[in-house]
Amino acid sequence: MPQTAQPLYQQIKDYLLKEIQDGRWKEGEVIPSENALARQFGASRMTVNRAVRELTAESVLKRIQGSGTYVAPRKYQATLVAIKNIADEVRGRGHRHSSKLLRLERGEARDAHIMQFEVEPGHLLFHSIIVHFDNQVPIQYEDRWVNAKVAPGYMDLDFSVSTPNEYLMRVAPLQGVKYSIEAVNAPSEIARYLAVPEDEACLVLYRTTYALDQVASVATMWYPGSRYQFEGRI
Amino acid sequence: MPQTAQPLYQQIKDYLLKEIQDGRWKEGEVIPSENALARQFGASRMTVNRAVRELTAESVLKRIQGSGTYVAPRKYQATLVAIKNIADEVRGRGHRHSSKLLRLERGEARDAHIMQFEVEPGHLLFHSIIVHFDNQVPIQYEDRWVNAKVAPGYMDLDFSVSTPNEYLMRVAPLQGVKYSIEAVNAPSEIARYLAVPEDEACLVLYRTTYALDQVASVATMWYPGSRYQFEGRI
DNA sequence: TAGTGGTCTAGACCACAGC
């Protein structure tokens, strides 16, 4: 087989994708069996199997044992937005990331924190407020509460070299994340730190992370609407 | 082989994952070769290959031909937010979705549209403005331009029964989506339709969709910050 | 040169669906 071209299984994948993309095989219809494709391409069944299996994993196809292979129902219309670590993102743009620690303190769980962290009143928590800059321009105001049980060394961190995120990822494997994005008019204190007019629309990302079977941290991140956006593509 | 248990390739995957999860094989380290694993499990190389290849596709491992298989570097820290079709979302909450068509017209590409749609000046476009309601409460102001070449029947739609999205998905297979999310203070007209105070912070989703190798539509969707949020979990 | 991953084959046996 000439390897100058694509591998055979990839050629088969491309063929299948093209048939679907061009509408010759419609949603829900059966496509040729593995044996038929093997004959058509002069390939072994294993090679065809790999092509079809991978497309099934990519949810382009759907297989039913004993029945056949079908074109998968149209993908659930969802747009995915990727939210990256702020420091990585700034560096990824080729800019310089820096941060300023506004507050670092220990506190006890009370009121809303008891619900958010699912802990007893009085449970030890750490609290930090940090402003992140992209080339000296403030782009994120981060208010974070951290579970001392998960990150006991949080107060000893040097936030000028590592971000809270990086530390939390290091001390405990992340088990899950829950988040929401809202738009909120900036209150005066936050507007001041972000250097925007009071009441400017801000993107606010609430994020709760889970590690070691507990709530690890609860963070509220404010981004000025005038100079920050989440983006992506499929 | 007793099929009461998991398939062999899956057992091998589980074994590899456990070694990594338990920290016996650390980030960047080499793992045993395919031949070594084949001997260890009494499996053929093809079976081991499948296990390792799938874990590589899941970016748990990294393979270098001629060199070896390594534990992949730390997963890219990204949070994914899913944005669904507004009608589906409202119905998913068990509420009633309705919409009001504020404007429907044909127009020609000019200025910014020429860039956005990548077409010649004068290219036929359709323009619609719709407000979507969740149980009578306005939650989205949708301003959309559509490429007439892709959706020639757009002007004949009954927007009270199907949303633009549903129609566009039906007439042409979606090839791609590009989007961004911003926070913007509501201008007076939009604030009026969303029934919020002027200058209230709004989530704004810009979305460009591609179909038939062209730009299919460009939409700007405004959500009142006070009663809408994107959310999700991992 | 020896060892690694990358691909491929020609069989095989099994579980399951549909007739």
Added chain:
DNA sequence: CTGTGGTCTAGACCACTAT
């Protein structure tokens, strides 16, 4: 029952890396 997908083997040749 036949045909489908699901899995597996024991080879094989190749391209590449390391020594």
